[in-house]
Amino acid sequence: MKTLRDVAKLEQTAVLLVTHSPEHAAWSDRVCFLKEGVVAAECIHDGDADNVRPIHETLLKLGI
Numbered sequence: 001m002k003t004l005r006d007v008a009k010l011e012q013t014a015v016l017l018v019t020h021s022p023e024h025a026a027w028s029d030r031v032c033f034l035k036e037g038v039v040a041a042e043c044i045h046d047g048d049a050d051n052v053r054p055i056h057e058t059l060l061k062l063g064i
Contacts, residue, residue, distance in 0.1 A: 001027045001049065022055040031055055035062055 005027055008015045017028065025031045027049045033041040041058050045051070 005047065022052050022059065023049070025055050026050070026052045031058075033058055033062055033064065035064055040064075 001024060004015050004017070017024065019025055026045065027047060028045055029047050031043040031045055032039050033043070040062050043054055043058050045054065
């Protein structure tokens with residue numbers, strides 16, 4: 001995950017990661033939550049891989 005983040009920053013490009021893992025999503029700057037095929041919520045994140053709490057809270061709030 002660190003390699004993907006470092007390369008994206010170096011190349012000034014985006015990486016689209018689709019995952020069911022909140023721990024992997026925590027590496028991102030922005031997380032979109034899909035529920036029943038629709039974007040149900042969005043979270044602007046600090047990219048701190050150790051800060052999974054906002055992602056878990058959003059998942060709980062959405063009942064996912």
